[in-house]
Amino acid sequence: MSDMYACDRCGKPTPNFVPWTCGSIAGKLGYSWCDDCEERFERELAWENEQSEKDAITCPWCGYSDPDSWEFEGEYDDGYECSHCGKPFFVEKRVDITYTSKRRIDDMPEGWVAE
Structure with missing residues (x-):
């Protein structure tokens, strides 16, 4: 079974973890977002259509x-x-x-x- 982490956005348990490529930042080794928060972020980013x-x-x-x-x-x-x-x-x-x-x-x- 894979390790579980807490989503940094909503706090739900998630197996998702992305390590920082440059090492630890402010004592954290990376970040965790659950699938729902990742989907919401991508949807909001597409909606904003930043120019x-x-x-x-x-x-x-x-x-x-x-x-x-x-x-x-x-x-x-x-x-x-x-x-x-x-x-x-x-x-x-x-x-x-x-x-x-x-x-x-x-x-x-x-x-x-x-x-």
């Missing part, structure tokens, strides 16, 4: 890509409505800022040689 890493706000209902997304000023909106189909959905704005710096050529001393 991530897009250049424009994309409706998870109809797929409309809003060309005016740059006008969205908030960081998060849980009442955003598609301007095409009118259905509500969540929007999260992520902004990445990077910098590049280099020396000015005008400041290079005479006779400078790269190492």
